[in-house]
Amino acid sequence: GIQVEQSPPDLILQEGANSTLRCNFSDSVNNLQWFHQNPWGQLINLFYIPSGTKQNGRLSATTVATERYSLLYISSSQTTDSGVYFCAVEVRGNTGGFKTIFGAGTRLFVKA
Amino acid sequence: DTGVSQNPRHKITKRGQNVTFRCDPISEHNRLYWYRQTLGQGPEFLTYFQNEAQLEKSRLLSDRFSAERPKGSFSTLEIQRTEQGDSAMYLCASSLALNTEAFFGQGTRLTVV
Numbered sequence: 431g432i433q434v435e436q437s438p439p440d441l442i443l444q445e446g447a448n449s450t451l452r453c454n455f456s457d458s459v460n461n462l463q464w465f466h467q468n469p470w471g472q473l474i475n476l477f478y479i480p481s482g483t484k485q486n487g488r489l490s491a492t493t494v495a496t497e498r499y500s501l502l503y504i505s506s507s508q509t510t511d512s513g514v515y516f517c518a519v520e521v522r523g524n525t526g527g528f529k530t531i532f533g534a535g536t537r538l539f540v541k542a
Numbered sequence: 543d544t545g546v547s548q549n550p551r552h553k554i555t556k557r558g559q560n561v562t563f564r565c566d567p568i569s570e571h572n573r574l575y576w577y578r579q580t581l582g583q584g585p586e587f588l589t590y591f592q593n594e595a596q597l598e599k600s601r602l603l604s605d606r607f608s609a610e611r612p613k614g615s616f617s618t619l620e621i622q623r624t625e626q627g628d629s630a631m632y633l634c635a636s637s638l639a640l641n642t643e644a645f646f647g648q649g650t651r652l653t654v655v
Contacts, residue, residue, distance in 0.1 A: 461641050471631060471649055473585075478643035516584055527598030528640070530575065532584035 432457045432521050436533035443507045443540045451502040451536045453517030460520040460528060462493055464502050467514040467535070476502070476515075507540045514538070546647035548634050554653045555624055562620045563650045567636030574617050575644060576609055577633040578602070585633055591617060624654045 433456040443449055453462070461480040465473045477484050477491040479500065484491055488507075493500040504511055514535040523529040547566040555561050567574050572593055577585035588607070589599045593614040603609075606624075611617040621628055631651050637644040 463643055465646075471651075473633070473635075473646040475643055475645060480641070518585075523598035524601075525598055527590065527592070529587045529590070529598050529600065530577075530644070531587065532577075534584050 432459070432519065432531055434517060434519055434531050434533040436515075436517055436536050438536060439534065440537045441539070443538065445507060445509060445540055445542050447507050447540075448503070448505045449507060449538070451504070451515055451538075453500045453502075453533055455498050455500075455517075455519050457498070457521065459495070459498075460522070462495075462500055462520075463518045464491055464500070465516045465518060466511075467516060469513060473516070504538075507538075509540045509542050512538055512540050546634055546636050546645055548632075548647035548650050550650060551648065552651050552653075554655060557626060557654055558623055560620065560622045561624060561652065562618050563632055563634075563652075564616060564618050565634030565636075565647060566616045567634070568638075568645060571636035571638050571645075572614070573637045573639065573644075574611055575635040575637075576617070576619050577635070579631040579633055579649070580629075588619075621652075624652075626654050628652060629654045 435454045464476040481495045490503045517533045575590040576588040579585040591611040606622045631649045633649045635644040635646045
């Protein structure tokens with residue numbers, strides 16, 4: 431089955447720093463989303479981005495579907511950005527439907 | 543609309559008991575998904591519904607697990623004869639249609655003792 435790899439696995443930043451998180455996937459995908467899981471476990475939508483570039487405030491994302499990767503940029507990081515960032519791809523399932531595969535996540539800690 | 547709602551938020555049960563969780567998706571969302579997440583891992587796909595039809599099931603979903611969405615609105619996930627390995631966060635998500643973004647509920651944390 432498809433492999434979804436995220437890097438780096440862990441990241442510690444000083445408040446105000448910028449960072450880039452990467453998601454590689456091993457096969458063609460139907461779509462791709464980025465999520466932030468906060469310390470209380472809630473998964474928050476960041477971007478729905480099967481291809482192209484999107485920006486939302488200090489965050490932006492780029493997916494190059496032909497090269498099978500996506501990048502999440504965080505600029506001017508804040509302590510509230512701490513948590514786990516997941517990349518999730520949707521692919522064809524085994525019985526004709528679709529299934530979503532999550533990467534293992536990047537754990538981010540932003541220091542004040 | 544208040545988003546995807548899951549109940550209960552927490553459940554502690556004894557090994558061997560049956561448990562049932564409920565998910566209410568965002569109104570008019572046709573697709574509903576169930577995931578399981580253990581500590582330090584990403585969510586694992588369990589199953590999804592298009593309206594009331596269950597279109598995909600993960601091989602992770604053993605015979606002890608069953609999910610329903612009888613009227614194409616809310617869904618239930620039942621685990622029979624729970625085992626300690628079933629302890630996890632169970633997450634539900636919904637989306638309007640194929641190729642649209644999915645929104646998650648806050649999850650039901652199950653502890654099997």
